[in-house]
Amino acid sequence: MIKRNKLREYVSWYLLLLIPLVGTLVFNVYPLIQTVMDSFENMKGMFIGLVNYQILWEDDTFRQSVVNTLYMAVLGVCFNVPIAFVIATMLNSVPVAKNVYKVVFLLPMIMSMITVATLFKYLMMPGEEGVLNFLLEKIGLGPFNFLNDPATSRESLIVMVVWKGMGYNIILFFAGLQAVQRELYEAAKIDGANEWKQWLYITIPSMKSSFTFVIITSAIAALKRFTDVYAISGETGNPAGSLNTIMLYVYRNSFSTLNYKDLGKASSASVVLFIIILLITLLNFKLTGSDNTETRLPRRRRRSLK
Incomplete structure (x- = not known):
């Protein structure tokens, strides 16, 4: 029974x-x-082997899309993750109204990407029509053609995406900080560690799993970015192809009316993007470690706190 x-x-x-x-x-x-x-077939469904991948290798537009995608992904993660962690640390030390601050930081994330892109297009418009240029001219700087200049378009887009997505990472880091054992800080205080050393030797090592998750999710989202790029530059990825990403390349070869549709080439580009994401994920696991073991304060590290 x-x-x-x-x-x-x-x-x-x-x-x-x-x-x-x-x-x-x-x-x-x-x-x-x-x-x-x-990815191994042509438009007629016939097997053609690695021809599509060879076409990608010889396609300057695709190589440019790979460079743009990796550049914006790396720069975005390098800005997003540290800033989000610092803000989460400050939020964790705030004695009151923590929920209010969390809601404020999450507001950009709730907004749709199209809304955010439209807002930033108006903020960064060239000349005095743009709010940002208007303010910069008042202090003797500018004007800048942020989104229409190849020298600044990618960085301007990164600022927009970091602003929108940072709130999510802040909440993740905040949750991780709440899980750090208070006993570790008490033991460090007894050993004479100041707040800086507690943050350096206790907080950061204890957040390894949170860092791994945030870096991976942020990198994957940055590598797959499409909506923000499409909203700013359309199908072309202009100015001068500086906003051309792999996902935009896939879209143009799958659904666009601007050029000849080639599903095989689009599928090959998708496979290349998948391999890039897989390699970056595995590399991140290798560098940061994927175990979730409980963080301890070794005797050697405790001596360094003194």
Whole structure:
């Protein structure tokens, strides 16, 4: 009787897992396999081997999209993650109204990317029509053609994306800071550690899993960016292709009316993007470590706190 009840319990568990498993297979695994298969075919569905990948290798536009994507992803993560962590640390030390601050930081994230892009287009318009240029001219700087100049368009887009997405990372870091054991700080105080050393030797090492998650999710989101680029530059990726990303390249070869559609080339570009994301994720796990073991304060480190 007991075995039968356990069997029913196991069956119910597996039935509950069946729904997300089927969803993953249908909406994630199958499209990935189909994309890989399409990357080896031409528009007529004939197998052509690695021809599409050779075309990508020789395509200056695709190489430019890879460089732009990696540049904006690396720069965006390098700005987003440290700033979000510092703000989360400051928020964690605020004695009152923490929930109010969290809501304020989350407001940009709630806004749609199209709304944010439209807002920043008006803020960064050239001449006195743009709010930012108007203010810069009042202090003797500018005007700058932020979004229409290849020298500043990518950096301007990064500022917009960091502003919108930082709130999510702040909340993640804040949750991680709340989980750090208070006993570690008390032991460090007894050993004579000041707040700076507590932050350096306790807080940061204890946040390793949070850093891993935030860096990976931020990098993946940055590598797959499309909506913000499309809203600012349209299908072309102008000015001078400086905003041309891999996802925009895939879109142009799949759905755009500006050029000849080539699903095989678009699928090949998607596979290349998938490989880049996979390699960056594995590299991040290798560099930061993927274990979630409890952070301890070794004797050698405790001596360094004194």
